[in-house]
């Protein structure tokens with residue numbers, strides 16, 4: 001009798017176990033969440049038919065996106081660059097730029113649909129309007145021969161000057177200046193101004209590069225990859241010997257400079 005009860009108990013227990021196992025695996029076709037599966041909400045990498053409990057796929061996508069973003073914003077070692085894509089449209093350019101404006105002038109990041117993305121826009125609405133943006137790249141980049149490049153577009157106007165500076169006491173003094181003046185581009189020489197480009201076409205991006213030799217105190221200007229008559233120009237106002245340590249754009253107080261835009265600033269030793 002006891003033996004019979006024990007057999008019945010074992011059979012019932014075995015049936016319960018089979019029932020539980022069947023219930024647990026019912027509908028799981030081990031296909032993840034593709035169409036026609038037992039649980040189409042289980043679209044992750046783990047096929048446990050408990051819904052989308054794993055962010056694996058999304059994590060992979062997110063990582064790819066992050067990597068792509070970091071590639072476009074990573075600065076190469078040994079260079080200084082800014083395409084302003086990390087800045088906020090409607091605000092002045094952020095670190096590493098020091099921005100100062102006065103008398104109604106503005107220096108603002110704007111987002112363009114011409115492929116430039118974010119650019120810096122200078123608006124100098126009056127003779128009195130004045131402003132500047134200044135950055136101090138690693139000094140090691142500028143105590144050897146270096147190239148400094150930027151894109152420049154004029155919507156309108158006059159004035160505005162792309163410059164490099166050395167420090168005299170507490171002030172930064174321009175040793176070289178590339179200006180828009182009236183209808184042409186000119187560059188400073190130790191003996192006066194030299195015309196580099198004339199006429200200038202409005203609403204067109206120009207690519208500028210200056211090659212600077214800080215030991216010789218000389219620089220040359222190329223535009224859109226072409227050498228110009230602005231070659232072997234001497235530093236100006238170089239009465240106090242000190243290294244070139246800053247770059248920037250200056251908005252004159254003596255003219256109504258109108259609207260100009262800058263993008264893709266890049267500095268690197270040329271050795």
Ligand SMILES: [Ca+2]
Pocket residue numbers: 083084085116117118119263264
């Ligand atoms: Ca840009």
Ligand SMILES: [Ca+2]
Pocket residue numbers: 124125126127128129130251252253254255256257
């Ligand atoms: Ca002005």
